[in-house]
Amino acid sequence: MQPIKYDIDPQVLRTWMVNYVCALLGLDAATFSTADRFDVYGFDSVEVVIMAGVMEEEFQVLIDPSQFFEAPSVDRFVAMFASGASVG
């Protein structure tokens, strides 16, 4: 499938993801490490896919959930998304 590049500010997406994960897990966004893999802080694959659905609703984009497993951290996902490679 041809990658699609959405016009979303990577920083907006990063902030949204950090806030989402921190709210869910009760973590402090100020000290949250965006480089860590999702599973390091107990965010499992089911929750990652649920986040993909919420993200689609929030940003009106299409996301292939499997890309979260290829880019399993906030930093890596944002980078992939910004490049246009993270969408299905």
Add this chain to the structure above:
Amino acid sequence: MTPRVSLVVISYEMKRELPRTLLSLSPRYQNCRADDCEIIVVDNNSREKPDAAAFAGLNANLQILACSKPSPSPVGAINEGIARARAPLIGVWIDGARMASPGLTNACIAASKLHDRAVIATLNYQLGPNVQRISCEQGYDQAAEDALLASIAWPQDGYRLFEISTAEMKGGPGGAMLESNALFLPGSLWGELGGYDPRFAEPGGSAANPDALVRALGLPGTQLVRILGEGTFHQVHGGVSTSSQVGAGNALKEASRTYLRLRGKPLVPVRHKGWTFDSRTGEVGR
């Protein structure tokens, strides 16, 4: 005579799987009296309807009903089953392809005595060497599953199902729980809840099952009780969320979107441990 527990089991195109499920819920397997447990199968418009006569040998208090308004979602069938249930405790099997371990019914009855407003969650397992969305991509199929069940001489010792299955919850029995596929509530609580939400109209029910758990735990004064040492075990039957990783991912993602639109908040797995009831020891963890 009023049964002690009603089991509502939804069936759709489960000619292979339903007989094992019902055997696993039968009085002999569950070590209870037939009068104690009524089983209500609601068939959601299978091409070949299950026939109660075929299960006469189980000596179970069994009714097989045809859903009056069948739809792609099992929600209507579930609510019809709950409405027919007579026992003070009602367990719902949204997926009739799930076999039970031998002490599940008695464990849930015992757990229901721990709290007037107990929300009793049994834990989900899937037959096979991995969760089926992965194992099916590696060759696991119904024939492999039949061989696996034969390898433990099922149903001789139903607890051996644990040896040939994979837990759905990666975090262990106390970990984050998206849903329970045999969810037990007092009948009065099902009434307060209004059953399952029919707005989850998609095939398979979308997020209806997680939603029922979340809403039940949101009712005032309810207490989560997780059952340890028992479980339900999914037989592979071509369902979209267990046949491939892509299918499972997309189904869950769509369920997440549907839930957000209906509830105005993200679907969140249950993270608090609640109480536990260990059926093997009778120990209660609070």
